[in-house]
Amino acid sequence: MSAYGPAGEKNQRYGYRLLAACAFMLAGFIVLVMRLYVLQVERHAYYSTRAEDNRIALLPIVPHRGSISDRNGAVLARNYVAYTLEITPSRTELELEETIKQLATFIEIEPKDKRRFYKLLAESRKFESVPIRTRLSDDEVARFIAERYRFPGVEVQARLFRDYPQGTTASHIVGYIGRINDRDVEQIEKRQATGNYRNTEHIGKSGVEAFYEDALHGTTGIEEVEVNVRGRAVRRLSSVPAVVGSSLELTIDIELQKVAEAAFGARRGALAALDPATGEVLALVSTPTFDPNLFVDGISSHEWKKLNDSPDHPLLNRAIYSAYPPGSTFKPFMAMAALNSGKRVLGQAIYDPGYFDLGGHRFMDDKVGGHGMVDLHRSLVVSCNTYYYMLAHDLGIDSIAAFMAKLGLGSRTGLDLPGEAEGVLPSPEWKRRRFSNPAAQRWQGGDTISVGIGQGYNAYTPIQMATALSVLVNKGKFFRPHVARYVVDSHGQRREVEQGPVSQVALKPEHVAAVKRGMEDVNKVGTGARAFAGAPYTSGGKTGTAQVYSLRGRGYAGRTNERLRDHSWFIAYAPADEPKIVLAVLVENGGFGAVSAAPIARQVMDFHLSGQRANQPAAEDEEASEAEDDDPDADEHGGE
Amino acid sequence: MGEWRINPWQSLKTVLRPLDPVLLLILVALMVYAVVLMVSASSDRIESQLIHMALALALMWVVACIPSQRLLSLALPLYLVGVALLVAVLLFGEVSKGAQRWLNIGVTRIQPSELMKIAMPLMLAWFFQKREGHIGWREFIVASALFAAPVALIVKQPDLGTSLLVAAAGLYVIFFAGLSWKLILPALVAGIVAISAVAMFGDTLCQPDFAWPGLRDYQKQRVCTLLDPTRDPLNKGFHIIQSTIAIGSGGVDGKGWMQGTQTHLSFLPERHTDFIFAVLAEEFGLIGALLLLLMYFALLARGAYIAAIAPTLGTRLLAGAVTMIFFTYVFVNMGMVSGILPVVGVPLPFISYGGTALVTLCLGVGILMSIRHGKLALKR
Structure with a gap:
C-alpha cells in the first residue's frame, strides 16, 4: 500500500486476516443460501401444506334439529334461540375460577351454574367451549359485550335450545335430548357418524328423540374459512350447507294423551292405545311422568336424584318396559287359542265344580261351588277360572306358547321407542333357560294350569297386550305398533314410517266373532259393565288382576299396604263392530281391574270416539265402589 | 476555495464528496426494499420509518464528513x-x-x-x-x-x-x-465443541432443573427451543416454527407482494422487526431472498475493499470490524429467522423497523465512507 502504511510485513499479515474474514463471510453466505434452498425448494411442498393448514379451518355447520309434532300438528318438541355465555378453558388467560369470579361481577352466576359448568367441563372434550350461563337476557349480553376485551376465551353464543312445550305430557314418548357424553361418542363412532356429529352438542337420550336420532339430527355442513392466528375466521372460502333435520309427525293424539294421563290421577300405571287398523299408537301413558325440559341444559344433580331415587320411578316407561302378569285379561287369548286349535268348539260347555284337580292338587275357582255349566262365551263373561284350568291342561304349554307368540306376546313388538322389554312367555324351553337349578328348570304340570288364567310366570307389557288384542280384533292382521307416522325431510317430503301389516295370523272370523261377543258382554253385563254403563258406543273388554304380593311384594316391605295390592288390568276395544281404538290399561296396585283400570279406559274411549272429556278423574269414586266390589253376591266378578 | 464568493456548484461537490456513491447506492436500494416490505408487514409504520431513515442518512453524512483520524x-x-x-x-x-x-x-x-x-x-x-x-x-x-x-x-x-x-x-x-492464531483456533474449537455438545445433549441440558452457568433462564430457553421447537409450540417455539413455515411456503418465486398468508393472518411474530426476513421470503420467495443477499454481498464487498485500502492501522482495523459487524447482523438475523440459530434480538440490517439500529448501522456506513474519503484525500 502507500508509504503511510506500516511495515510491509505487518501490512501483509493484515491482508491475510482480511482474506480470512472474507472467506468466513462467504462461508456464512453459503450456509444461508443452502438453508434457504432446503426450506424453499426441497421442503417447499411440506411448508406450503403447513401454511395452508394454518390458514384454512373447516368449520362444521351444525344442522337444526327436526321438530316433533303429534298427529294433529300440535308441537311436542321444537327449537328456540337463546344466548349462552361460554368459556373455552384452553384459551382463557386467567385461571378458570378467577375468570368466573370476574364474570360474576356483572353477570349473575349462581352456584348451580358453576356446578353444572364444572360437571360439563369434566365431560367435555379438549378445546370445547363450555357454557357457564344459559339463556342470557339482552341486558346481560350487552353488559358482556362491553367487557368482552377483558375475557379472551369467553364468548356469547347464540345457541338453539330444545323446548318441550307439552311439559310432562307424553314425556316418555317424546323423550329428551342431553349433552353428548363418552358413551354417546362410542355409539356415534360405532355408527361411523363422527363426522356428522362434529360440533353437535346434544343427542337424543330417550323416547323418539333417541329412536329417530338419525333423522332428527340432519346432516352437518362444512364451511371452509380462512382464519388468523387467533383462530378467528376472516374470510369464507367455500361452504356446504347443513341439511336441517327431518321433523317427525307422531301417531299420538296429544289431547287424548292428556285425557289418559289425567285419568290416572296420582296412580302409577300405564296405558297403550292403538288404532288396530294401522298399528298407530294413539296414546302411550306411563305415570308418573317427568318434565323433559329439565334435561335440556344438563339436569342438576338435585333434580336427577329426585327423579332417579323416587320409589315411583317416573323415568321408567311402564307401558313398554314393565311386564306384569296379565291375569284374567289373558283369557280372551286362551279362548282364541282353544278355538283355533280345535280343542274347544263353539257351543261346547264344561262343568265347573269350583275347582280343577291335577294330580291331587286342587286349583280353586274364585267362586265357591263353581259356576256350573260354562261354555266359552260364559267363561269370558264370568271369567271362570276352572274353564281355563281345564283348557290349559288340554292345550298343553307348547301349544299355548306357540299361539301366544304369534300374537306378539313375549317378544318385543318392534315399537319405535328405545328400551322395550320382551316380557315372559313361559314354556318348558323358557324355564330351562331362566333357571340354573335343575329342579327348578323342569316344567311342572301345575305351571301350565297357572298360565291358563294369566298368572304364574307369564308377564307382558301393556303395549304387548294392546298389540295382541289388536291382532285379535283385526282377525289376525298384525301391524307393528308405532308412534311415528311420518318423517318429513327438509324439502317437505313425507315418508310414511309404517305401511301395511307385517304378518297375518290364521284366525277364523267366526272364532274371532265368538271371542269378541264374550268381551262385549263383559262390558254389558260383566266386570266392565259398570265402567261402560251408558256409553254411546259399543265396546268389548276384559278385566284382570295381576298378583303382586308373592312375586315382588317383598321389595315393598315396610311401605304401606297399598304397594302390596294386586295390579289392575283392563283391555278393551271400541266400537265393537269396527274397532277404532284398542287399549290396555294397567294400574299398579290398583286392586280389581273393574274398579280402577276400566274407568280409565272408558274416559279414553269417550274422548277418542265422541270427543267427550270427563269432568272428574276416574278414580274419584274409588273408595265407594271398592266397598261394593267386596260384596260376595257380585257373582259376575268371579275371578275378575 | 477561500474566496469570498461562493460557487454553489463547487460547495455542493465538496459537501457531497465524502459520500461513497457505491455504498450510497446499495444503501438506497436496501431502504427501498425495506419500504416495499414495510408496506406489506406493517403499513402504518412507514411514515415513522421514513423519518428514521432520513435521520440515519443525515447522521451518516455527518460522520462521513469527519476525517477518520478525528473519528478515532x-x-x-x-x-x-x-x-x-x-x-x-x-x-x-x-x-x-x-x-x-x-x-x-x-x-x-x-x-x-x-x-x-x-x-x-x-x-x-x-x-x-x-x-x-x-x-x-x-x-x-x-x-x-x-x-x-x-x-x-x-x-x-x-x-x-x-x-x-x-x-x-x-x-x-x-x-x-x-x-495469534494459536489463541484464536482453540477458542474457535472450544466454541464449536460447546455448540455441538448443546445440540447433542440438548435433552438433558434442557431439563428445567438444570441450570446453565452464566446464562439466564430465558436465554437457556431460547437455545433449547431452537434445538426442539416443538417442545413449546405455542409459546417460544411458535416464532421459529411459524417463520420457517413462512419461508418454506414462499418457495422459489414467493406468494406475491401482500399475499403472504403467514404474514397477513398474523401467524408471523414480530413481522415488522426481527422477523421481517420471513415476510420477504414468503412473499418474494427464494428469488427475493437472493436479491437481498446480493445487496448485502455488495455492501460487504465494498466494506472489505475499503478495509483493504484504508490508509492507517486504526482505520483498517475499524473498516474491517465494521464490515464484519454488518455480516454478523445479516447472518445472525437470517440464521435465527430460518431456524439455524437461537432467537436473539438482532434486527435485519437496514430492513427491520426501528430507529436505533438503523442509526447505529448508518453510523457504521458513515465511518466506512469517512475512511474512504480520507484515502481519496491522501491520493489527491
Whole structure:
C-alpha cells in the first residue's frame, strides 16, 4: 500500500486476516443460501401444506334439529334461540375460577351454574367451549359485550335450545335430548357418524328423540374459512350447507294423551292405545311422568336424584318396559287359542265344580261351588277360572306358547321407542333357560294350569297386550305398533314410517266373532259393565288382576299396604263392530281391574270416539265402589 | 476555495464528496426494499420509518464528513461515556420485558448498549493504532480488559443480542490486530465443541432443573427451543416454527407482494422487526431472498475493499470490524429467522423497523465512507 502504511510485513499479515474474514463471510453466505434452498425448494411442498393448514379451518355447520309434532300438528318438541355465555378453558388467560369470579361481577352466576359448568367441563372434550350461563337476557349480553376485551376465551353464543312445550305430557314418548357424553361418542363412532356429529352438542337420550336420532339430527355442513392466528375466521372460502333435520309427525293424539294421563290421577300405571287398523299408537301413558325440559341444559344433580331415587320411578316407561302378569285379561287369548286349535268348539260347555284337580292338587275357582255349566262365551263373561284350568291342561304349554307368540306376546313388538322389554312367555324351553337349578328348570304340570288364567310366570307389557288384542280384533292382521307416522325431510317430503301389516295370523272370523261377543258382554253385563254403563258406543273388554304380593311384594316391605295390592288390568276395544281404538290399561296396585283400570279406559274411549272429556278423574269414586266390589253376591266378578 | 464568493456548484461537490456513491447506492436500494416490505408487514409504520431513515442518512453524512483520524480521536471519550452510561443503567435503569436496558435521561430513553456497538471497535482500533509498532501480549491483555468490561455490563442487563454484537465488534478488531492464531483456533474449537455438545445433549441440558452457568433462564430457553421447537409450540417455539413455515411456503418465486398468508393472518411474530426476513421470503420467495443477499454481498464487498485500502492501522482495523459487524447482523438475523440459530434480538440490517439500529448501522456506513474519503484525500 502507500508509504503511510506500516511495515510491509505487518501490512501483509493484515491482508491475510482480511482474506480470512472474507472467506468466513462467504462461508456464512453459503450456509444461508443452502438453508434457504432446503426450506424453499426441497421442503417447499411440506411448508406450503403447513401454511395452508394454518390458514384454512373447516368449520362444521351444525344442522337444526327436526321438530316433533303429534298427529294433529300440535308441537311436542321444537327449537328456540337463546344466548349462552361460554368459556373455552384452553384459551382463557386467567385461571378458570378467577375468570368466573370476574364474570360474576356483572353477570349473575349462581352456584348451580358453576356446578353444572364444572360437571360439563369434566365431560367435555379438549378445546370445547363450555357454557357457564344459559339463556342470557339482552341486558346481560350487552353488559358482556362491553367487557368482552377483558375475557379472551369467553364468548356469547347464540345457541338453539330444545323446548318441550307439552311439559310432562307424553314425556316418555317424546323423550329428551342431553349433552353428548363418552358413551354417546362410542355409539356415534360405532355408527361411523363422527363426522356428522362434529360440533353437535346434544343427542337424543330417550323416547323418539333417541329412536329417530338419525333423522332428527340432519346432516352437518362444512364451511371452509380462512382464519388468523387467533383462530378467528376472516374470510369464507367455500361452504356446504347443513341439511336441517327431518321433523317427525307422531301417531299420538296429544289431547287424548292428556285425557289418559289425567285419568290416572296420582296412580302409577300405564296405558297403550292403538288404532288396530294401522298399528298407530294413539296414546302411550306411563305415570308418573317427568318434565323433559329439565334435561335440556344438563339436569342438576338435585333434580336427577329426585327423579332417579323416587320409589315411583317416573323415568321408567311402564307401558313398554314393565311386564306384569296379565291375569284374567289373558283369557280372551286362551279362548282364541282353544278355538283355533280345535280343542274347544263353539257351543261346547264344561262343568265347573269350583275347582280343577291335577294330580291331587286342587286349583280353586274364585267362586265357591263353581259356576256350573260354562261354555266359552260364559267363561269370558264370568271369567271362570276352572274353564281355563281345564283348557290349559288340554292345550298343553307348547301349544299355548306357540299361539301366544304369534300374537306378539313375549317378544318385543318392534315399537319405535328405545328400551322395550320382551316380557315372559313361559314354556318348558323358557324355564330351562331362566333357571340354573335343575329342579327348578323342569316344567311342572301345575305351571301350565297357572298360565291358563294369566298368572304364574307369564308377564307382558301393556303395549304387548294392546298389540295382541289388536291382532285379535283385526282377525289376525298384525301391524307393528308405532308412534311415528311420518318423517318429513327438509324439502317437505313425507315418508310414511309404517305401511301395511307385517304378518297375518290364521284366525277364523267366526272364532274371532265368538271371542269378541264374550268381551262385549263383559262390558254389558260383566266386570266392565259398570265402567261402560251408558256409553254411546259399543265396546268389548276384559278385566284382570295381576298378583303382586308373592312375586315382588317383598321389595315393598315396610311401605304401606297399598304397594302390596294386586295390579289392575283392563283391555278393551271400541266400537265393537269396527274397532277404532284398542287399549290396555294397567294400574299398579290398583286392586280389581273393574274398579280402577276400566274407568280409565272408558274416559279414553269417550274422548277418542265422541270427543267427550270427563269432568272428574276416574278414580274419584274409588273408595265407594271398592266397598261394593267386596260384596260376595257380585257373582259376575268371579275371578275378575 | 477561500474566496469570498461562493460557487454553489463547487460547495455542493465538496459537501457531497465524502459520500461513497457505491455504498450510497446499495444503501438506497436496501431502504427501498425495506419500504416495499414495510408496506406489506406493517403499513402504518412507514411514515415513522421514513423519518428514521432520513435521520440515519443525515447522521451518516455527518460522520462521513469527519476525517477518520478525528473519528478515532473521539474513541476514548465515547468509550468512557458509554461505560459510564452502562453502569448507570445497571444502577438506575428501567426494566422492560425482564431486562434492564433503558436509561431515562429526562427527555427520552436511551439504550447505552447501542452506543457501545460503535464505541467498542473505535476504542480498540484507536488503542492499537496508538501502540502501533509495539503490539505484543501486553497490548492484547489491555485490549481484552477494554473489551470485557462493557460486554460484561451488557450481559448483566441481560441482553444477549446486543452483547453478542458488541463482543463480536471487539473481537473482530482484536482479530485484525493480529491476535495469534494459536489463541484464536482453540477458542474457535472450544466454541464449536460447546455448540455441538448443546445440540447433542440438548435433552438433558434442557431439563428445567438444570441450570446453565452464566446464562439466564430465558436465554437457556431460547437455545433449547431452537434445538426442539416443538417442545413449546405455542409459546417460544411458535416464532421459529411459524417463520420457517413462512419461508418454506414462499418457495422459489414467493406468494406475491401482500399475499403472504403467514404474514397477513398474523401467524408471523414480530413481522415488522426481527422477523421481517420471513415476510420477504414468503412473499418474494427464494428469488427475493437472493436479491437481498446480493445487496448485502455488495455492501460487504465494498466494506472489505475499503478495509483493504484504508490508509492507517486504526482505520483498517475499524473498516474491517465494521464490515464484519454488518455480516454478523445479516447472518445472525437470517440464521435465527430460518431456524439455524437461537432467537436473539438482532434486527435485519437496514430492513427491520426501528430507529436505533438503523442509526447505529448508518453510523457504521458513515465511518466506512469517512475512511474512504480520507484515502481519496491522501491520493489527491
